Amino acid sequence: MSSDGFRPLDEKLLVEYVKSTPSLAAKLGNQFDDLQIKEVGDGNLNFVYIVVGSSGSFVIKQALPYIRCIGESWPMTKERAYFEVTALREEGSLCPDHVPEVYHFDRQMCLIGMRYVEPPHIILRKGLIAGIEYPKLAEHISGFMAKTLFYTSLLYLTTTDHKSAVAKFCGNVELCRLTEQVVFSDPYKVSEYNHWTTPYLDADAEAVREDNILKLEVAELKSKFCERTQALIHGDLHTGSVMVTTDSTQVIDPEFAFYGPMGFDVGAFIGNLILAYFAQDGHADKGPDRKLYKEWILKTISDTWNLFYEKFTALWDKHKDGPGEAYLPAIYNNPELQVLVKQKYMEDLFHDTLGFGAAKMIRRIVGVAHVEDFESIKEASKRAECERKALNFAKTLLKERKKFHNISEVVSAIKDVDK
Amino acid sequence: MSSDGFRPLDEKLLVEYVKSTPSLAAKLGNQFDDLQIKEVGDGNLNFVYIVVGSSGSFVIKQALPYIRCIGESWPMTKERAYFEVTALREEGSLCPDHVPEVYHFDRQMCLIGMRYVEPPHIILRKGLIAGIEYPKLAEHISGFMAKTLFYTSLLYLTTTDHKSAVAKFCGNVELCRLTEQVVFSDPYKVSEYNHWTTPYLDADAEAVREDNILKLEVAELKSKFCERTQALIHGDLHTGSVMVTTDSTQVIDPEFAFYGPMGFDVGAFIGNLILAYFAQDGHADKGPDRKLYKEWILKTISDTWNLFYEKFTALWDKHKDGPGEAYLPAIYNNPELQVLVKQKYMEDLFHDTLGFGAAKMIRRIVGVAHVEDFESIKEASKRAECERKALNFAKTLLKERKKFHNISEVVSAIKDVDK
Ligand SMILES: Nc1ncnc2c1ncn2[C@@H]1O[C@H](COP(=O)(O)OP(=O)(O)O)[C@@H](O)[C@H]1O
Ligand SMILES: Nc1ncnc2c1ncn2[C@@H]1O[C@H](COP(=O)(O)OP(=O)(O)O)[C@@H](O)[C@H]1O
Ligand SMILES: [Mg+2]
Ligand SMILES: [Mg+2]
Ligand SMILES: [Mg+2]
Ligand SMILES: [Mg+2]
Ligand SMILES: [Mg+2]
Structure with missing residues (x-):
């Protein structure tokens, strides 16, 4: 872990993180045995993990200090996660029907937990x-x-x-x-x-x-x-x-x-x-x-x-x-x-x-x-x-x-x- | 004095303040015997004191928590002094020929000490x-x-x-x-x-x-x-x-x-x-x-x-x-x-x-x-x-x-x- 408390997630780390984070663990009914985790970052900048368990689900989005689709050669502040969650909450309060709910935010980890917008979406x-x-x-x-x-x-x-x-x-x-x-x-x-x-x-x-x-x-x-x-x-x-x-x-x-x-x-x-x-x-x-x-x-x-x-x-x-x-x-x-x-x-x-x-x-x-x-x-x-x-x-x-x-x-x- | 360290000046207090403030006292060559103090607030908002001694001078401007020309019935943040001094310094660094130099700033007292723009100005x-x-x-x-x-x-x-x-x-x-x-x-x-x-x-x-x-x-x-x-x-x-x-x-x-x-x-x-x-x-x-x-x-x-x-x-x-x-x-x-x-x-x-x-x-x-x-x-x-x-x-x-x-x-x- 870097001195600022930031670690890029991988699947293993993600499971540990979820288990030790009550707001996220609760969303899964504290059931971790049959977790399915899929990274679906088809976006340009960040990493997005879909986490589905037997009794709940969510999405974890993490910002890394560079632009994903370009690589580490194009650095980009990971503080963007803070502005994303701030905007998500503001938009969500103004227009809850069309914005996924935020479950969790970790500023050090630049990590947002939010509602999984499920298929057929x-x-x-x-x-x-x-x-x-x-x-x-x-x-x-x-x-x-x-x-x-x-x-x-x-x-x-x-x-x-x-x-x-x-x-x-x-x-x-x-x-x-x-x-x-x-x-x-x-x-x-x-x-x-x-x-x-x-x-x-x-x-x-x-x-x-x-x-x-x-x-x-x-x-x-x-x-x-x-x-x-x-x-x-x-x-x-x-x-x-x-x-x-x-x-x-x-x-x-x-x-x-x-x-x-x-x-x-x-x-x-x-x-x-x-x-x-x-x-x-x-x-x-x-x-x-x-x-x-x-x-x-x-x-x-x-x-x-x-x-x-x-x-x-x-x-x-x-x-x-x-x-x-x-x-x-x-x-x-x-x-x-x-x-x-x-x-x-x-x-x-x-x-x-x-x-x-x-x-x-x-x-x-x-x-x-x-x-x-x-x-x-x-x-x-x-x-x-x-x-x-x-x-x-x-x-x-x-x-x-x-x-x-x-x-x-x-x-x-x-x-x-x-x- | 109010709990935030603010006191409205009067002539007596001003003299005390100047004596105990090295940057201002120095401008007067530490000579306080023949001080002339004149309040010249012909502006709308604030109090301005011209302070002239035998070997130097300056102006003290203080913001009170209301609009001077209206009175206490129109409250106005005294924090304006902070923005005034910040702008004075910025303008002064960009255009020193046309902006009076800032000698002193006291944020609690909302008080700026600056060059006296002397007569015939x-x-x-x-x-x-x-x-x-x-x-x-x-x-x-x-x-x-x-x-x-x-x-x-x-x-x-x-x-x-x-x-x-x-x-x-x-x-x-x-x-x-x-x-x-x-x-x-x-x-x-x-x-x-x-x-x-x-x-x-x-x-x-x-x-x-x-x-x-x-x-x-x-x-x-x-x-x-x-x-x-x-x-x-x-x-x-x-x-x-x-x-x-x-x-x-x-x-x-x-x-x-x-x-x-x-x-x-x-x-x-x-x-x-x-x-x-x-x-x-x-x-x-x-x-x-x-x-x-x-x-x-x-x-x-x-x-x-x-x-x-x-x-x-x-x-x-x-x-x-x-x-x-x-x-x-x-x-x-x-x-x-x-x-x-x-x-x-x-x-x-x-x-x-x-x-x-x-x-x-x-x-x-x-x-x-x-x-x-x-x-x-x-x-x-x-x-x-x-x-x-x-x-x-x-x-x-x-x-x-x-x-x-x-x-x-x-x-x-x-x-x-x-x-
Ligand atoms: N809350 C969500 N529910 C379901 N899928 C999501 C959610 N958030 C992101 N995704 C999936 O992850 C992809 C990338 O997410 P996005 O927020 O657009 O990341 P980026 O900032 O990298 O563009 C989206 O195109 C979508 O497929
Ligand atoms: N640095 C200065 N040198 C000389 N006179 C000044 C100086 N600053 C202010 N004054 C005098 O005080 C008056 C009020 O100052 P001003 O800064 O305009 O206050 P206000 O914010 O209340 O309008 C000015 O019109 C001017 O006569
Ligand atoms: Mg995107
Ligand atoms: Mg994006
Ligand atoms: Mg004025
Ligand atoms: Mg005016
Ligand atoms: Mg003014």
């Missing part, structure tokens, strides 16, 4: 690749985003509570830096970590690196990411951070959480749905009718934004006389003005959503971390074709985002590219 | 009322703003250093709340603290409270004030926080400092110069030719912005390969793009400057704290006439700020109102 991204429809997804995820973002913003919090929460999450700076690098920087410069479907996209990747207008707009988004403490954002809300069945939606993995721009979360989710859409032609020979499925994805994109808009503004109405200090009722004191301020707020949030969503798409095609949606398309030329459409759409969306007025215009634009 | 606002020209003012203040804002922004700091500084200054939340209330809220609602030159401006004050478009724009500015951690701002940079001679410019009183939008500082200064301009007709019978003086004020407004622009972008150029992570040289790698990003950054900052400057003007006419520029105009009808021009100009500037492209358009608009 699968990672949403895998469901989208398989062509499975999730009729409640838009409803659920829009609720998660509306609640977590609204209740941590100045629309609900006092300045005092907001600034103290902002200060706390400033400590998660290393994860913010990682996002800055992989989302806002690396794709726009030569970087050893970048890769793409070569040689097909060589010229496309170069064009991204030489597009002055694109870089100008990316700077604006990056500055918002770094400077705008609008709400407690999840920070990594792609389709790999959501586990689903047709009835249930669970959001995991908020280790990137901090006070940032709301549009970064909404954009991450919608941007990854758009990636899923453009990947469908690469899966067209496998399984269900992808034409209809593409329609369902587009509908889910629309519904997600529209329901988010509805739920978020409904929370605003509900709490307009609440503790939030952004829009005092004595000032915003007539219906016309109340409509005006909401429209303006939501319009800005919409444009942020499109900008951040587009940036997240671009980085998944020419940056370090790609998505299984495309990676699972084995034929490189086919994959490149899908990726190019997505990339071109994302570039346009990022540059022209302020010209879009509603999500149906965005959906039309997606269809136009896909003709 | 006077508060700039008083100089503007007296019609005195300060040929170096624009040069000096633009340098102060360029350095303090640039070096504390992401243009110079790493994300790590920036976030840790942001977190520290989140603690100054009570002073931020005070600004929120008196600048962004009270003037736009009925408040017991508001006052104006009645009855002349009754309808004008009411019009401010009923102007939906104005309130919509104020909301945007308030949200930037609360959420945008762009740089360490002074937070109260009006013409009463600047002491001047024709050769020297000293910035005092940064107790409102926190990480906020740069335009709040630049706007405070320029907005208060515009107030001084519109007050001149009320002083026209006293002393120097006010026509020429008004021209000088307008030139100083122009020069302040233009020199700020020049100095700030020169610092950017100088440090473009420095620690700042906002615009990595590998991305912003061609002259055309470098020009584009600077133009965009400075354009946004210009519009913020106009918006915040206008908000600061409005609150000085219909809010709680007025300015001597107008208050010293004894004849109420005359004062109201000056104030109305200023108020109308500020309302237009706030609402139309994004239509202005450079400071000379603003100066022309001022002249138009003053025809």
Whole structure:
């Protein structure tokens, strides 16, 4: 064990740890004979163990002091586990239906014990690749985003509570830096970590690196990411951070959480749905009718934004006389003005959503971390074709985002590219 | 003495305190026989003692747990002294020519010992009322703003250093709340603290409270004030926080400092110069030719912005390969793009400057704290006439700020109102 009380888990150590940790042992009914332990870290950063016994189960997630998918050559603070558990608890208290419960946290071991989101839950991204429809997804995820973002913003919090929460999450700076690098920087410069479907996209990747207008707009988004403490954002809300069945939606993995721009979360989710859409032609020979499925994805994109808009503004109405200090009722004191301020707020949030969503798409095609949606398309030329459409759409969306007025215009634009 | 070691000073206690504090006693050459002590708190919040001996001098500023000009009925954290001294030291290290040196700080006593900015220095606002020209003012203040804002922004700091500084200054939340209330809220609602030159401006004050478009724009500015951690701002940079001679410019009183939008500082200064301009007709019978003086004020407004622009972008150029992570040289790698990003950054900052400057003007006419520029105009009808021009100009500037492209358009608009 290192002097700070940290030890990387292995299966043996994990069993010892569980046995000697009452809150975890109790979850297994103190039965350890038939324990099944499986490491399932298909994520990028951490180690995740599923622990199932005869009378209970949980998941143990441990952060090691480097990035798992790269290795020890890319160090990364293991303190991220503290911010993950802090965000999980906050999100869980605001939206218990869609966030796994935390059972245990060990700061020295950088280890979180939480509810096992059991099968048939699968990672949403895998469901989208398989062509499975999730009729409640838009409803659920829009609720998660509306609640977590609204209740941590100045629309609900006092300045005092907001600034103290902002200060706390400033400590998660290393994860913010990682996002800055992989989302806002690396794709726009030569970087050893970048890769793409070569040689097909060589010229496309170069064009991204030489597009002055694109870089100008990316700077604006990056500055918002770094400077705008609008709400407690999840920070990594792609389709790999959501586990689903047709009835249930669970959001995991908020280790990137901090006070940032709301549009970064909404954009991450919608941007990854758009990636899923453009990947469908690469899966067209496998399984269900992808034409209809593409329609369902587009509908889910629309519904997600529209329901988010509805739920978020409904929370605003509900709490307009609440503790939030952004829009005092004595000032915003007539219906016309109340409509005006909401429209303006939501319009800005919409444009942020499109900008951040587009940036997240671009980085998944020419940056370090790609998505299984495309990676699972084995034929490189086919994959490149899908990726190019997505990339071109994302570039346009990022540059022209302020010209879009509603999500149906965005959906039309997606269809136009896909003709 | 209260249990936290705090005691409000009086002259007797002050002398004892000085004698028993080596750093202060040394400044007086340990000579205490002929001490002259004068309390000069003409500011709004705190108590300021000038201490002059035969072989040295200093100023002692103490924060009490309420707002001086209102009284104990408006409590205010005395911890503000800690943030003031922290900002004074930071500003002093970045711009020693224009910030008084700190000699001593006592956190329990909420007491700062600093250099006495000696006569003939006077508060700039008083100089503007007296019609005195300060040929170096624009040069000096633009340098102060360029350095303090640039070096504390992401243009110079790493994300790590920036976030840790942001977190520290989140603690100054009570002073931020005070600004929120008196600048962004009270003037736009009925408040017991508001006052104006009645009855002349009754309808004008009411019009401010009923102007939906104005309130919509104020909301945007308030949200930037609360959420945008762009740089360490002074937070109260009006013409009463600047002491001047024709050769020297000293910035005092940064107790409102926190990480906020740069335009709040630049706007405070320029907005208060515009107030001084519109007050001149009320002083026209006293002393120097006010026509020429008004021209000088307008030139100083122009020069302040233009020199700020020049100095700030020169610092950017100088440090473009420095620690700042906002615009990595590998991305912003061609002259055309470098020009584009600077133009965009400075354009946004210009519009913020106009918006915040206008908000600061409005609150000085219909809010709680007025300015001597107008208050010293004894004849109420005359004062109201000056104030109305200023108020109308500020309302237009706030609402139309994004239509202005450079400071000379603003100066022309001022002249138009003053025809
Ligand atoms: N609470 C959970 N229940 C079930 N599976 C989980 C849970 N948490 C994580 N997993 C599984 O582990 C994988 C990696 O977890 P994740 O939190 O995304 O780690 P990383 O931070 O490394 O991306 C997920 O894709 C999922 O398959
Ligand atoms: N360092 C100084 N040297 C000379 N006079 C000072 C100094 N600091 C403050 N003063 C005087 O005290 C007054 C109030 O100081 P200030 O810092 O503005 O207090 P407040 O926070 O109450 O506004 C100033 O207007 C100025 O006249
Ligand atoms: Mg993950
Ligand atoms: Mg993760
Ligand atoms: Mg003052
Ligand atoms: Mg003041
Ligand atoms: Mg002060």
